[in-house]
Structure formats: C-alpha cells, structure tokens
Amino acid sequence: MHVYSHHIGDFNTATRHLSRLERSIYRDALEYYYVTECALDASDFERLARRLLCESPEEQAALQFVLDEFFDLDIDGARYVQPRCERELAEYRVAVAASGAVKANVNKRQQVHREQRKAMYEALREAGVHLAWNAPVAEVRAAFAEHCKGVDLSRTSHAPVTAIHSPSPIPQNPVIPPNPPAGGAVTVEATLSAEQPEVGQQGVQVANPAATVAQLLAFFPEKRRTRVMEVGRLVLELVxxxxxxxxVLLAAAAAQSALLHADDGRACPNVLRWLRESRWKDVTAPVTAGVTGGVSSVTGVTGNWMQSRSGVEAMGIQLGLGAWDENKERLFASYDARVMDAYRQKFGVASYAH
Incomplete structure (x- = not known):
C-alpha cells in the first residue's frame, strides 16, 4: 500500500499532547504499518526501533510512549495493532480484489472478441470475401452475417461474448438483501436443533456459495461486511x-442479529472475525437469569459460559460491567480479563470453574 488518507484535523487532535519528536515517530510508525500492510513486530523492540530510525535513548523512549499510547498488543503479544490502520488496510484489500476481478473480466472479454474476430475473418476468407485487417467490427459482423450464415462461432475456443457465464464460486460484489428485523425470525432453539456435523465428518459441497455468503452478510451491519473474498473462501473451507x-451458520447469525446490530453495531465483529472465532457457537451459551449464590450454585449461566464471547459478555452485564465496548477496550481479551476478575471477586474464588 503506497497511498493512504491522512486526516490532518484528526491527526492534530489525537497528537496534540505529543512532543514534536513523538509526533514524527508516530507518523513514521503509521507509514511503516501501511507500506508493509501488517501490524508492527513486537517481538524485538530494538529491531523495530532501527526500522523506524529511533537510535538514541531519547528516540527509543519516545517510540515506546507512542506504542503504548496508540497501539494495542495482540493476544500473543507478538504484534502492535492499530485499529484504524487495520480498517484502512481491510478496505484497501477489498478494493484491490475488486479491481483485479474487473481487470480479469475485461481481459477475458477482449480475448473473446479477438478470437471471434479471427474466426469471422477465417470464415469470410473461405467464402471468398476479403476485408481490410483493420475493418470496423460492425463491418466484419455485417459481412459475416451475409456470407457465412451456416458457420457456428460457438465452436471457437471460447464461448461467444453474449453467452451467459456461470456465477463465480465466491461473490465479487454480492447483492446484499435487506437486514432482517431485530432479533431475526430464527430462534436459539432453531439454531441448536439445526443439523450439526459429527466429529470427523466430511462436509458437503456448497451448492451456491455466492447466495450463502450474501445471506450471511445480511445479518451483519453494513460496515462489518468487509473482506468479502476472504469470507467466501473461509465459508467454503468451514462447510x-x-x-x-x-x-447452522445462517441460523446462528439470524439468532444473533439483534446483538450484532445493537448500539449501531459498535460491538459487532466483522464477518471474517466472526467466522474465524467460531462465534456461531455463541448462541449455545446464553445467560437465562441473574447470577445468584456461590460458584457451585450459579443458576443463571450455563457451565461453559466462559468459552464463548456472548457468554462472557452476558456475564459481564450480569456483574454490572456492561457490554463490551470496542472503542473503549479495543481487544476483547481486556474485557474478558475484567469479567473474570469481577467474577472471582464476587464469589471469592481463585479461579472460575469450568
């Protein structure tokens, strides 16, 4: 990625408390993030400092402050992640994929036109008609229609330009149907009763991947329907x-629709992340009542509440922490740790029960 949007007002507001050195280092870090198209390597601080030209102790201290202030360590502590950069890169990759698909389609159409033109010239020569090599295509087609009525162009190596092509297995620009009403028409019970594959069972071929992906995307807020190509590939891989x-995928997304759209989708993951983290399983761990009693008598929560995002978030609500706010706690792991700490303090145990 060689070009990115720099919003001067946003940058000045966010960095008003920084020194000139820190502002410069932050700008260099952003540009390095964009040009490499990946998060900053957190495994070796000295190497990262050299890559960002921070050599003196003062520069390295400024770099550490910038990293702590504007970047998040991922769960493994291996990368410094900047949420806005990630959104910009996701949009850039979608645009690149779309432009590549368009270019491939244009090239294919041009190739079909060339082969058709070549086939018409050959048929006209066999009929004793000779046209200039640069004759307009309308003239070539008119001569072909007049002198070669029995020739079938569909026997060329490619189908005619007007042929109907089968849909791509992964949608390039899928038509997204309207969002379902809040809560969806599918219940949690319907999701749980949907046919689940057995352990080790081989999946089946997806009959219409484009339609499946389009239906799945429809249950998410529009701003979370990113990286469609990767979503399509992952759906095929999973199914x-x-x-x-x-x-199960569609029923789970429908059952979670109200939660996904809550608060204008601020706490909703993008579709790709929802799939990677197996969040279709979240509907199996609902909180059905208030938390009461000690650890051994938690009647309102299923035993595996801590194993799913929705279970942890529901427990957080029960404990008075509220729902996860992506803007306040950019990594869900931070919110998860707060919920576990609150749970231990409430019930006076060293760790939560599985």
Missing part, C-alpha cells in the same frame, strides 16, 4: 471441511 453446516 466443505465439515466444521459447520450452512444451516
């Missing part, structure tokens, strides 16, 4: 690999 069925 055909036997990890989940199409019915």
């Amino acid at each position: 055909e690999g036997g990890a989940v069925t199409e019915q």
Whole structure:
C-alpha cells in the first residue's frame, strides 16, 4: 500500500499532547504499518526501533510512549495493532480484489472478441470475401452475417461474448438483501436443533456459495461486511471441511442479529472475525437469569459460559460491567480479563470453574 488518507484535523487532535519528536515517530510508525500492510513486530523492540530510525535513548523512549499510547498488543503479544490502520488496510484489500476481478473480466472479454474476430475473418476468407485487417467490427459482423450464415462461432475456443457465464464460486460484489428485523425470525432453539456435523465428518459441497455468503452478510451491519473474498473462501473451507453446516451458520447469525446490530453495531465483529472465532457457537451459551449464590450454585449461566464471547459478555452485564465496548477496550481479551476478575471477586474464588 503506497497511498493512504491522512486526516490532518484528526491527526492534530489525537497528537496534540505529543512532543514534536513523538509526533514524527508516530507518523513514521503509521507509514511503516501501511507500506508493509501488517501490524508492527513486537517481538524485538530494538529491531523495530532501527526500522523506524529511533537510535538514541531519547528516540527509543519516545517510540515506546507512542506504542503504548496508540497501539494495542495482540493476544500473543507478538504484534502492535492499530485499529484504524487495520480498517484502512481491510478496505484497501477489498478494493484491490475488486479491481483485479474487473481487470480479469475485461481481459477475458477482449480475448473473446479477438478470437471471434479471427474466426469471422477465417470464415469470410473461405467464402471468398476479403476485408481490410483493420475493418470496423460492425463491418466484419455485417459481412459475416451475409456470407457465412451456416458457420457456428460457438465452436471457437471460447464461448461467444453474449453467452451467459456461470456465477463465480465466491461473490465479487454480492447483492446484499435487506437486514432482517431485530432479533431475526430464527430462534436459539432453531439454531441448536439445526443439523450439526459429527466429529470427523466430511462436509458437503456448497451448492451456491455466492447466495450463502450474501445471506450471511445480511445479518451483519453494513460496515462489518468487509473482506468479502476472504469470507467466501473461509465459508467454503468451514462447510466443505465439515466444521459447520450452512444451516447452522445462517441460523446462528439470524439468532444473533439483534446483538450484532445493537448500539449501531459498535460491538459487532466483522464477518471474517466472526467466522474465524467460531462465534456461531455463541448462541449455545446464553445467560437465562441473574447470577445468584456461590460458584457451585450459579443458576443463571450455563457451565461453559466462559468459552464463548456472548457468554462472557452476558456475564459481564450480569456483574454490572456492561457490554463490551470496542472503542473503549479495543481487544476483547481486556474485557474478558475484567469479567473474570469481577467474577472471582464476587464469589471469592481463585479461579472460575469450568
């Protein structure tokens, strides 16, 4: 990525408390993030400092402050992640994929036109008609229609330009149907009763991947429908690999629709992340009542509440922490740790029960 949007007002507001040195280092870090198209390597601070030209102790201290102030360590502590950069890169990759698809389609159409033109010239020569090599295509087609009525152009190496092509297995620009009403028409019970693949069971072929992906995207806020190409590939991998069925994916997304759209989708993950983290399983760990009693008598929470995002978030609400706010706590792991700490303090135990 060689070009990115620099919003002067936003940058000045966010960095007003920085020194000139820190502002310069922050700008260099952003540009390095964009040009490499990946988060900053956190495994070796000295190497990162050299890459950002921070050699003196003062520069390295300024770099550390900038990293702590504007970047998040991922769960493994291996990368410094900047949420806005990630959004910009996701949009850039979608645009690149779309432009590549358009260019491929244009090239294919041009190739078909060239082969058709070549086939018409050959048929006209066999009929004794000779046209200039640069004759307009309308003239070539008119001569072909007049002198070569029995020639079938569909026998060329490619189908005619007007042929109907089968849809791509992964949608390039899928038509997204309207969002379902809040809560969706599918219940949690329907999701749980959907056919689940057995352990080790081989999945089935997806009959219409484009339609499946479009239906899945429809349950998410529009701003979370990013990286569609990768979503399509992952859906195929999950379903055909036997990890989940199409019915379970769509039923789970429908059951979670109200939560995904809550607060204008601020706490909703993008579709790709939802798939990677197996969040279709979240509907299996709901909080059905208030938390009461000690650890052994938590009647309102299923035993595996801590194993899913929705379970942890519901427990956080029960404990008075509220729902996860992506803007306040950019990493869900931070919110998860707060919920676990509150749970231990409430019930006076060293660790939560599995």
